[in-house]
Amino acid sequence: MSENKITYIKNENVKEKPASDQLSFGKYFTDHMFIQDYTPDKGWHNARIKPYEPLILDPAAIVFHYGQTVFEGLKAYRTEDNTIQLFRPDKNMERLNHSNDRLCIPQIDEEFAIDAIKQLVEIDQDWVPNAPGTSLYIRPFIISTEPYLGVAPSANYQFIVILSPVGAYYAEGINPVKIAVENQFVRAVKGGTGEAKTAGNYASSLKAQEQVASEGYAQVLWLDGVEKKYIEEVGSMNVFFKVNGEVITPELNGSILEGVTRNSVIELLKSWDIPVTERKITMQELNDHYEKGELEEAFGSGTAAVISPVGELAWEGKKMVINNGDTGEIAKRLYDVLTGIQYGKENDPFDWLVKVK
Structure with a gap:
C-alpha cells in the first residue's frame, strides 16, 4: 500500500x-x-x-x-x-x-x-x-x-x-590511478551484502583504503573473501581488463555490486563489436597476461568517475605498469561516449536518458 x-x-x-x-x-x-x-x-x-x-x-x-x-x-x-x-x-x-x-x-x-x-x-x-x-x-x-x-x-x-x-571528477582530464591489490581485508562474501548498496559495505572498506592511501595508492583492488585470489571490485567501482583485444570483467557472483555504469559499458562494447566477457579472473591469471605483454588496459567504472583508468597495480611486492601508465584507447572512448550521452553531446541509441525539463 x-x-x-x-x-x-x-x-x-x-x-x-x-x-x-x-x-x-x-x-x-x-x-x-x-x-x-x-x-x-x-x-x-x-x-x-x-x-x-x-x-x-x-x-x-x-x-x-x-x-x-x-x-x-x-x-x-x-x-x-x-x-x-x-x-x-x-x-x-x-x-x-x-x-x-x-x-x-x-x-x-x-x-x-x-x-x-x-x-x-x-x-x-x-x-x-x-x-x-x-x-x-x-x-x-x-x-x-x-x-x-x-x-x-x-x-x-x-x-x-x-x-x-x-565538480568534474577529473579537474585536469582523465588520468590513470595507482591501485594496490588487497590481501588482508575482505570487502564482501557471497551470501553477504556485497551485491546490495548498503552502508556497512563501505564502512568495512575504509581501513584498507586508509592504509593504501598512506602508501601513495588511490584505491584497493578487492579479491574474493574466501580464497582471496579472484578479482572482484576496485575501490567502490566495478573493474574491467583488456587482454589480447578482449575486455574481461568479473562476473556477478553475489558479492559484487551490479553497477549501472558497468551495465552501460558492457552494452556499449557489444554495440562496437568489441569482445566482452563476464567471468571469474584471478590475480595470478592477470599477472600471467601481464608477463606475456597481453594485459593492454585496466579501468574501473562507476557513477562518480564514469571511467577511471588504472595505470599501475601493486601485487605481492611487484608493480605492474599497464599501458605505460597511460589511459587506454577503450577507456578513453568509453569515457568520451558515456559523458557525451549524459551531457547531450552524443546520440542516445539505447534510450538511457530521462528528461527533467
Missing part, C-alpha cells in the same frame, strides 16, 4: 550557491529534500518535498545500531541547450529495490521514486551547474527509524532524497 501524492513546502531561506569552479564531491547541498514515510498500516505515505534540514530521529532508531539502510547514487546533467536530464534512473531504482530485499526493507514504487526525483531536481534546477564536467549528484536513501534495540527488521522507515552539486 502506498500513497503517491507529493506535497511541496517551499524553502524561503535559500542558500548562496557555490561557484562552479569551487565544487568538490558531496560538500554542498541544495535548498530542498524529498521525504516519504513508511508504517506497516499505511505503507509508503506522506511524500513531501520540503526545505533541506536536519533529521530528528530517536537515539534507539534501528539504523544507528544495526545498519539497516540502503542508498543509491545518480546524477542530473545540464546540456548545452539548458536541458536537464538523468542517466538511467530506472536502473538505480531497480537496484535500490534489490538492496531493499536483501536488507528486509519494504519495496518502493520505482516509477513514483523517479517522478519524485524529477520534481525535486526541477524545484532545485538552479543548483544544476553548467561548467564542463559538473553535475548534480542525487542521493536517494532509506533508513530504518523504529526505536528498538532488538535485532529485527524495523517496522518504520523513511525514504529520503538529497541533492549535491559536484
Whole structure:
C-alpha cells in the first residue's frame, strides 16, 4: 500500500550557491529534500518535498545500531541547450529495490521514486551547474527509524532524497590511478551484502583504503573473501581488463555490486563489436597476461568517475605498469561516449536518458 501524492513546502531561506569552479564531491547541498514515510498500516505515505534540514530521529532508531539502510547514487546533467536530464534512473531504482530485499526493507514504487526525483531536481534546477564536467549528484536513501534495540527488521522507515552539486571528477582530464591489490581485508562474501548498496559495505572498506592511501595508492583492488585470489571490485567501482583485444570483467557472483555504469559499458562494447566477457579472473591469471605483454588496459567504472583508468597495480611486492601508465584507447572512448550521452553531446541509441525539463 502506498500513497503517491507529493506535497511541496517551499524553502524561503535559500542558500548562496557555490561557484562552479569551487565544487568538490558531496560538500554542498541544495535548498530542498524529498521525504516519504513508511508504517506497516499505511505503507509508503506522506511524500513531501520540503526545505533541506536536519533529521530528528530517536537515539534507539534501528539504523544507528544495526545498519539497516540502503542508498543509491545518480546524477542530473545540464546540456548545452539548458536541458536537464538523468542517466538511467530506472536502473538505480531497480537496484535500490534489490538492496531493499536483501536488507528486509519494504519495496518502493520505482516509477513514483523517479517522478519524485524529477520534481525535486526541477524545484532545485538552479543548483544544476553548467561548467564542463559538473553535475548534480542525487542521493536517494532509506533508513530504518523504529526505536528498538532488538535485532529485527524495523517496522518504520523513511525514504529520503538529497541533492549535491559536484565538480568534474577529473579537474585536469582523465588520468590513470595507482591501485594496490588487497590481501588482508575482505570487502564482501557471497551470501553477504556485497551485491546490495548498503552502508556497512563501505564502512568495512575504509581501513584498507586508509592504509593504501598512506602508501601513495588511490584505491584497493578487492579479491574474493574466501580464497582471496579472484578479482572482484576496485575501490567502490566495478573493474574491467583488456587482454589480447578482449575486455574481461568479473562476473556477478553475489558479492559484487551490479553497477549501472558497468551495465552501460558492457552494452556499449557489444554495440562496437568489441569482445566482452563476464567471468571469474584471478590475480595470478592477470599477472600471467601481464608477463606475456597481453594485459593492454585496466579501468574501473562507476557513477562518480564514469571511467577511471588504472595505470599501475601493486601485487605481492611487484608493480605492474599497464599501458605505460597511460589511459587506454577503450577507456578513453568509453569515457568520451558515456559523458557525451549524459551531457547531450552524443546520440542516445539505447534510450538511457530521462528528461527533467
